[in-house]
Amino acid sequence: MWRPDWDVFIEMVQVLLQKPLRTGLSGLGVGWGLFMIIITIGSANGLQNGVSQDLGDMAKNSMFMWTQSTSMAYKGFQRGRPIDLTIADVEYLAANSQTLEAVAPQNQLGGWRGSNNVTRGLKTGAFTVFGEFPEQQLIEARPLKEGRHLNDRDIDDKRKIAVIGERVRDILFTKQEDAIGGSIRINGVNFTVVGVFTSMRSGEDAEEDLQSIRIPFTAFNQAFHQGDDVGWLCLLFNEEVHADSAAAEIMSVLKARLSIHPDDNRAFGHWTVAREFEEIQSVFSAIRWVSFVFGGLALLAGIIGIMNIMLITVRERTNELGIRRALGATPGVVVRQIMGETLLLTTLFGLMGAILGVGTIEGINALLDSMPDMQGGSFRNPQVSIDIVLQSLLTMVVMGALAGILPAFRAVSIRPVEAIRTE
Template identity: 35%
Template sequence: MKIFDLDRLQEIWITITHNKSRSVLTAFGVFWGMFMLVLMVGAGSALESGISSQVEGFATNSAFFASSPTSLPYKGFQKGRNWNMTNSDIPIIKQRVDELEYLSPVLFAGGSDENVVRGEKKGSYLVKGCYPEYDLIEKSKLLYGRYVNDIDIAERRKVCVIGERIYEVLFQKGQDPTGQQIRVNGIYFQVIGVARSTSGVSIGGRTEETVVLPFSTMQQAFNQGNIIHFLAATADRGVPVKIVQDKILEILKQQHQISPDDKEAVFTMNIEEQFKMFNYLGIGISALIWIVGLGTLFAGAIGVSNIMLVTVRERTKEIGIRRALGATPRNIIGQILSESVVLTVIAGVTGIIVGVGLLRVTGIVLSQGDQFFKDPQISFSMAVISLIILIVIGTFAGYIPAQRAMMIKPVEAISEE
C-alpha cells in the first residue's frame, strides 16, 4: 500500500483545509519553532564566523610573557623587586625549550604627541621593536614593501614598517612609501613596508597605528640597553602551549633569581587556553540553541497532537464506516499519521524558508560594513537534519491520535450521533 499516492494526498489536503483557521493556528506553533531554530542556528553560525575572522592570522598556539614585581623574597632579595627580561634570555630559551616553534622579544615605546613626522604631516602612534618571527605570531598583510628581516636585526638598520593608518596620514593615496624617510621619536628611519592587520587580535596596539622597528635597532636608537619588555612564543604543532609556557617560566625565574613559587613575578598569557574558552562558549551556545529550538518544536508538536485528537473525535463516525468497509488498523493509523506529518512538514518547511530568507537579507546588510557577526546562514546538512526532525515530530504528534482512532469500534462509531 502506498502511503502517499495521489488519492491519499488529496484526501489529506481536504482534511487539513476543512477547517482552515484551526489548521493554520495549529501549524503556526511548528512554523514558529522551526523559524526560531533556523534564526538561532544562523546567528550562532554568524557569531562563530565573526570570532574566526577576528583571530584569523593570529597564532592561537602562542603564549606571551612580561616582567612584574616579585611577590616573594628569594636568595636575599626582598619581595616587590623590579626586574627585566634581557637579551641573554633568548638563546637560553631557544636551547632548552625543544618544543618551541617561534620566539620574538618585543620593545614598546609610547605614542607621545605627534611622535611620527614626515614633512608637515604628523601623528601620534605606537612604536614597537621586534624580530621577523613576530610577523609569524601576529600575522600582518603587507600593502607595500616587506617586513623586518634578519639582516635588519644583525646590522641594526634604521628601517621601519608603518601601519596602514599611518601611511594614509603621512602619504598621498596610491603613493609608494618604500624608501621614504620619516621621523620617529626624533630619529629618522627609512620606510620598507606598509602593514595591515589580518585579525582583530593585537598585542600592544593596532597594527594599522603602529611603527615596527628591528628589535636591535630600537634598543640601540632609544638607549634601551639589553632590556626586553615583552616575549612572544609559539609551540610546535601538536604540542600543548602549556608545556612551552611552563618551561619558559622556569627558565626566566632561574635566570633572574626569582622564587619558583612566585606566581606574580612573571605575567603570562596562554592564548591557546583563551581560545579553548571561546570554543567551549561556542559549544555551550550551540547546545542552548538546539535545546530551546527543539523545545519550541516539541511544544508545537503537542499542539498538533491535541488538534489531531479533536479531529479524530470529530471523525469518529467516518472512521467507523471505514472500519466496517474493511479498512485495517494499519490503514487508519497510516491516514492519521500521514495527516500529522504533512501538516507538520508544511509548517516546518515554511519556517525554514522564511528563516533562511531573513538570514540572507541580514547577511547582505551586515556585509556592507566591518561587523562582528558575519554571514549568518545554515548549512545544507542542517536543513536535512531539520527535515528529518520535522518528520519525527510529525510522527510523534500523530501517534497518540492514531492509536485513539484504531481503538474505535465500527458498530459504536456508526451508531454515534
C-alpha cells in the same frame, strides 16, 4: 499492506486541505519552532565569527609573555623583586625549551593614543612604535600593501628602516607621494620606510594595528637606548602541546635561569590565543546549546498544538472513520492514516520554517556583505551548518511521529458501530 504510493499521500493531502486555515495555523507552530532554532543558532554562529575575527589572523599556537615581580622569596632573593628580560635570556630560552618553536621579543615606544612622536616635515602623528623581529609575522600576520617586511639582515645590520601601517602612511604622506623610500623621524631619529602593511583584525584592534610602526628590534634598542632589554615576548609553541602546558614549560625554563621559585605564578604574565579561543568556544557552545533547548521548546509547543488539533480532528471525524472501517479499513490502516497526516503536517510546515530560517540567515549575510561599514562589527557571517538543519528536522519528524500516536490510537479505540451511530 503498506503501499507508499501516491494514493496514501493524496488521501492525506485531501484531509489536510479540508480545513486549510486550521491546518495552516497548527502548522505555523511547528514552522515557527524550526525557524527559531535556525535563526538563534545562526545568530550565535554569527556572533562567534565576529568575535573570532577580532583575534585576527593570530596563530592559534601563539603566546604573549611579559615580566612582573616575584611573589615568593627564593634562593636568597626577597619577594617583590622586579624581573627584567634581556636578549641573552631569550637566546637561552630558545636553546633550552622543548616546546618553543619561535620567539619574537618586542619593545614598544609611545602608547596607544599617546603624544606626537613621529614627524615628517611639517606632518606629525602619535603612533605606537615597535621594535621587533621578522618572526613576528609568524605570530600575527600583517599583509603587505606595498614594499617588504623586516628581514634578518635588517636585524643584523641594525638598519634604520620602518614598515608602517596604512593609517600612518595616510597621515604622513600625501596621496601623490610614494611612501617607500620616504624618511620619517621617530623621537628625533630618522628611519626609511620600506613597507606599508594592513591589518587582518577588525574594529579597534585593526585601528590600533594600522597606526603602528614596525622597526628592527636591534635598531630600536640602539636608537632609543634600551641596551639588551626586552619588553615582552611573542612566542610560538609546538601545536601538539596544549597552550597551558606549553606556557608552563616555557616559563619554567626562564624561572630556572632567573632564580625564580618554580611555583611563583606572579613573576610572568602570559596570554595565549588558544586559551582565548577555548573560552570563546565554550561560551558559544553554551549559547548554541541554550538556543537549541529554547528552539526545541518552541518546537515542542508547536508539536503539542498539532497533537491537540489532531485529537480534535479525530473526534470530529468519528463518523467518517467509522465509515472507513465499515468499508474495510483495518485498525492498522486507520492508525497509519492519522500518523501519516500528523507527520505530513509537521514535516511540511517544519520544512517551510527551516527553509525560511536558512533564507533569512542568508539574507542577513548578503545584507552584511553589501554594507562594508558593518564589516568591523562583532556580528559576521551568521550561518547554520547543514548538520544542525538536518538534526532539527529529524527531531521534528520524531516529535511529529510521537504526536501522532495518541490521536491515532484514539481513532481506533472507537468501535465502528459507535462511530457510525454518531451523526
